[in-house]
Amino acid sequence: MTATTMMRREIDEIPAAAARLLDAAPQDRFRAVGRALGRIGPRAVVTVARGSSDHAATCLKYAIELSAGVPVSSVGPSVASIYGAALHLDRVVALGVSQSGRSGDLVALMRACRQGGAQTLTLTNSVDSPLAGAAATVLDLCAGPEHAVAATKSFTNSVLSGLWLLAYWRGDDGLQAALRAAPDRLQDALALTAAPLREELTRTDRLVVIARGPGLGIAAEVALKAMELCGIHASAHSSAEVLHGPSAILRDGFPVLALGEPAEAGLQDTIDRLEGQGARVLTAPAVTPLHRFLDPLLQLAPVYGALEAAARIRGRNPDRPEFLAKETLTV
Amino acid sequence: MTATTMMRREIDEIPAAAARLLDAAPQDRFRAVGRALGRIGPRAVVTVARGSSDHAATCLKYAIELSAGVPVSSVGPSVASIYGAALHLDRVVALGVSQSGRSGDLVALMRACRQGGAQTLTLTNSVDSPLAGAAATVLDLCAGPEHAVAATKSFTNSVLSGLWLLAYWRGDDGLQAALRAAPDRLQDALALTAAPLREELTRTDRLVVIARGPGLGIAAEVALKAMELCGIHASAHSSAEVLHGPSAILRDGFPVLALGEPAEAGLQDTIDRLEGQGARVLTAPAVTPLHRFLDPLLQLAPVYGALEAAARIRGRNPDRPEFLAKETLTV
Incomplete structure (x- = not known):
C-alpha cells in the first residue's frame, strides 16, 4: 500500500x-x-x-x-x-x-x-x-x-x-x-513489529483481550478498536476474571491477545491454562519496562499500528469506519 | 426433556x-x-x-x-x-x-x-x-x-x-x-415465555447485550451466562455507549439482545438505528413495571430460563460447564 x-x-x-x-x-x-x-x-x-x-x-x-x-x-x-x-x-x-x-x-x-x-x-x-x-x-x-x-x-x-x-x-x-x-520510549515502541498480531487481526472475526490492573483500560481500548476498525467482535477481560466464566468459550483455537509481561503475577499461569484448553494465545510486542503505569501504553503503540494495517488489508477505511462519527452526541 | x-x-x-x-x-x-x-x-x-x-x-x-x-x-x-x-x-x-x-x-x-x-x-x-x-x-x-x-x-x-x-x-x-x-413478581416473571430468545441462543455463537443505567449489571450478567452456559462469545454494552464504536460490528444479522423497556429514553432510537444497519435486535420478555431498580432483575428471571434451556439443546450440561468451578480461587 x-x-x-x-x-x-x-x-x-x-x-x-x-x-x-x-x-x-x-x-x-x-x-x-x-x-x-x-x-x-x-x-x-x-x-x-x-x-x-x-x-x-x-x-x-x-x-x-x-x-x-x-x-x-x-x-x-x-x-x-x-x-x-x-x-x-x-x-x-x-x-x-x-x-x-x-x-x-x-x-x-x-x-x-x-x-x-x-x-x-x-x-x-x-x-x-x-x-x-x-x-x-x-x-x-x-x-x-x-x-x-x-x-x-x-x-x-x-x-x-x-x-x-x-x-x-x-x-x-x-x-x-x-x-x-515517555516520548522516546513511545518512539521505540512504534518500531516494534507486531506481525503475528496483524496477521491474526486480518483473518479473525472474534477476539478476547486480557490484561490486569494498569493494563485493563488498554485491553478495553484494543477491544474497542478491533470492533470499530476491523469489524471483529472483541471483548476485554481481567486476566484473573477471565477464569470466572469467559474462559468457557476459549477453546478450539479461539484467539486471545494477552497484554502485559508474562512474568507478571499470575499472567503466565492464565496463559498456560487457556492454551491447555485449546485457546490460541498471542502476546503483545514486548517493550522495555519503563514504569508500571506506562508500560501498557507503550505496548498499545505497536498494537494500534497492527489494527490500522489489518483494517486496510480487510478492505476497510480506518479513517472512516462505517456507522461511526468522530463525535457521538449521546443523550 | x-x-x-x-x-x-x-x-x-x-x-x-x-x-x-x-x-x-x-x-x-x-x-x-x-x-x-x-x-x-x-x-x-x-x-x-x-x-x-x-x-x-x-x-x-x-x-x-x-x-x-x-x-x-x-x-x-x-x-x-x-x-x-x-x-x-x-x-x-x-x-x-x-x-x-x-x-x-x-x-x-x-x-x-x-x-x-x-x-x-x-x-x-x-x-x-x-x-x-x-x-x-x-x-x-x-x-x-x-x-x-x-x-x-x-x-x-x-x-x-x-x-x-x-x-x-x-x-x-x-x-x-x-x-x-418482589417474590410474587419474580414468580410472575418466571412464567413469561422467552421462546424467541431461547431459539436464538441455541444457534448463535455471538451476542451483544445492551441496556442502560440500572440494567447494565444485568446485561453483563446475561453476557457472562451466555459464555459459560452456551459457549457464545457475548459482550455487554451501554445502549448509549454501543454507538461509540461497538456498533461497527452490529450488521449482517448480528444478534443483539436489548434489555429494558423500549419506551426508556433513547432505547428505541438505538434499536431503530441498529436495525437500520442490519443487526437483528431481540427484546427481552416485557415485565409489568414494579420499580426501576427491580425491573431489570424481573427481566433476568425468564432470560435465565432461556439460557438454561438453550445450553441443554446445545448438548451442554448447565450444572457443570467445562473448564469452570463453582469457586474460583484467584490471586
Missing part, C-alpha cells in the same frame, strides 16, 4: 504529541493543578467519560487507586442526563476526559458533579468545548488536530496528562522521570 | 429465596445495618466482588448513585492482592459481595479496605467464609444451598439484599414496598 491513512499519520505523531506535554506551559498547568489536588486531598475521584476516553479513565483509575489510595468511580453519564440524580461530592474530584468535549450527557454529568460540590476538572483536546465550559479547571491535551475517527494520539495524551497530574499531586519524582522519558 | 437440572431447580427457587429475605431475622439485620449507614452518611462506596457478584455490585452501584448520590467504585482485587496499595477510606463503606466468600484476592482487598478505615460489610451466602471473617458486618444472602456452577438465586438475592440495605439507609418506603412485592 502506498497511500497513508490519517490514522497511520496520527499514530506516528504519538511521540511528538507526548513530547508537547513537556513544554513549559502545560507543565506549569500540571504542576499548579496537581499540587492543588495534593492540598485538597480528595477522598474519591469520579470520572466523566465515554468510549475511548472512558478507557483512558480506567487507566487513570488504577494509577490513582494504587498511588493515592482513593477510590475512583466511572459514573454513568445517564445518572445525570436521564435519571437526574442529585450527587453529594464534597472533597471529591470530578475528572472529565474527552477528545471533543461535545457529548451532551457528559456536560450534564459534569454540571451535576459541580452542583454536588465536586472540584471539577476536564482533560480535553477542545478547550473551548461545552464540557470544558462545565468544569472549573481545563487542561489542554495538546494532542494537536486529530482527524481519523479512531482516536489514537488523543488517547495516549489523555492517559499521559492524567499521569502528569498524578505525578505532581503525589510529588512522585519516579513517575515524573518516567513521563519525561 | 424429562431430566431437570440443578440450575433449573435453582431458577425455580428464585421467588422463594427472595421471600426468605422478608423474614424477621434478615429484616432486623437489614434495618439495623441500613439505618447505621444512614447515620454514617458514607462519602463513597467501594465494592469488592468478582464474576456474577461483580455484576450484582454494578446493579447496586446504579441504585446507590441514583438514590444516595454518592459514587460507587468497583475496586480491582489486584489493587490489594498483587500491588499491595494502601487505601484511604475514611467514611467510605466497603461492600463485599460473594456467594462462596472464598476467593483469596477478595479477602485481601477487604482487609486492605478495613485497614484503610472503611466500614466493612459483606453480603454472602457463606457466613462462616474467609470473606465474611474479613468484614466487620456480615449479612446472609439466605439463598439456600446453591449447587449449579452458574449462580442464579444467589445472584438475585445479592441484588435484593443490597437494595434492602439501601431502602433502610435512605428510609425509602417506595423501594421497601417494591421489595416486598
Whole structure:
C-alpha cells in the first residue's frame, strides 16, 4: 500500500504529541493543578467519560487507586442526563476526559458533579468545548488536530496528562522521570513489529483481550478498536476474571491477545491454562519496562499500528469506519 | 426433556429465596445495618466482588448513585492482592459481595479496605467464609444451598439484599414496598415465555447485550451466562455507549439482545438505528413495571430460563460447564 491513512499519520505523531506535554506551559498547568489536588486531598475521584476516553479513565483509575489510595468511580453519564440524580461530592474530584468535549450527557454529568460540590476538572483536546465550559479547571491535551475517527494520539495524551497530574499531586519524582522519558520510549515502541498480531487481526472475526490492573483500560481500548476498525467482535477481560466464566468459550483455537509481561503475577499461569484448553494465545510486542503505569501504553503503540494495517488489508477505511462519527452526541 | 437440572431447580427457587429475605431475622439485620449507614452518611462506596457478584455490585452501584448520590467504585482485587496499595477510606463503606466468600484476592482487598478505615460489610451466602471473617458486618444472602456452577438465586438475592440495605439507609418506603412485592413478581416473571430468545441462543455463537443505567449489571450478567452456559462469545454494552464504536460490528444479522423497556429514553432510537444497519435486535420478555431498580432483575428471571434451556439443546450440561468451578480461587 502506498497511500497513508490519517490514522497511520496520527499514530506516528504519538511521540511528538507526548513530547508537547513537556513544554513549559502545560507543565506549569500540571504542576499548579496537581499540587492543588495534593492540598485538597480528595477522598474519591469520579470520572466523566465515554468510549475511548472512558478507557483512558480506567487507566487513570488504577494509577490513582494504587498511588493515592482513593477510590475512583466511572459514573454513568445517564445518572445525570436521564435519571437526574442529585450527587453529594464534597472533597471529591470530578475528572472529565474527552477528545471533543461535545457529548451532551457528559456536560450534564459534569454540571451535576459541580452542583454536588465536586472540584471539577476536564482533560480535553477542545478547550473551548461545552464540557470544558462545565468544569472549573481545563487542561489542554495538546494532542494537536486529530482527524481519523479512531482516536489514537488523543488517547495516549489523555492517559499521559492524567499521569502528569498524578505525578505532581503525589510529588512522585519516579513517575515524573518516567513521563519525561515517555516520548522516546513511545518512539521505540512504534518500531516494534507486531506481525503475528496483524496477521491474526486480518483473518479473525472474534477476539478476547486480557490484561490486569494498569493494563485493563488498554485491553478495553484494543477491544474497542478491533470492533470499530476491523469489524471483529472483541471483548476485554481481567486476566484473573477471565477464569470466572469467559474462559468457557476459549477453546478450539479461539484467539486471545494477552497484554502485559508474562512474568507478571499470575499472567503466565492464565496463559498456560487457556492454551491447555485449546485457546490460541498471542502476546503483545514486548517493550522495555519503563514504569508500571506506562508500560501498557507503550505496548498499545505497536498494537494500534497492527489494527490500522489489518483494517486496510480487510478492505476497510480506518479513517472512516462505517456507522461511526468522530463525535457521538449521546443523550 | 424429562431430566431437570440443578440450575433449573435453582431458577425455580428464585421467588422463594427472595421471600426468605422478608423474614424477621434478615429484616432486623437489614434495618439495623441500613439505618447505621444512614447515620454514617458514607462519602463513597467501594465494592469488592468478582464474576456474577461483580455484576450484582454494578446493579447496586446504579441504585446507590441514583438514590444516595454518592459514587460507587468497583475496586480491582489486584489493587490489594498483587500491588499491595494502601487505601484511604475514611467514611467510605466497603461492600463485599460473594456467594462462596472464598476467593483469596477478595479477602485481601477487604482487609486492605478495613485497614484503610472503611466500614466493612459483606453480603454472602457463606457466613462462616474467609470473606465474611474479613468484614466487620456480615449479612446472609439466605439463598439456600446453591449447587449449579452458574449462580442464579444467589445472584438475585445479592441484588435484593443490597437494595434492602439501601431502602433502610435512605428510609425509602417506595423501594421497601417494591421489595416486598418482589417474590410474587419474580414468580410472575418466571412464567413469561422467552421462546424467541431461547431459539436464538441455541444457534448463535455471538451476542451483544445492551441496556442502560440500572440494567447494565444485568446485561453483563446475561453476557457472562451466555459464555459459560452456551459457549457464545457475548459482550455487554451501554445502549448509549454501543454507538461509540461497538456498533461497527452490529450488521449482517448480528444478534443483539436489548434489555429494558423500549419506551426508556433513547432505547428505541438505538434499536431503530441498529436495525437500520442490519443487526437483528431481540427484546427481552416485557415485565409489568414494579420499580426501576427491580425491573431489570424481573427481566433476568425468564432470560435465565432461556439460557438454561438453550445450553441443554446445545448438548451442554448447565450444572457443570467445562473448564469452570463453582469457586474460583484467584490471586
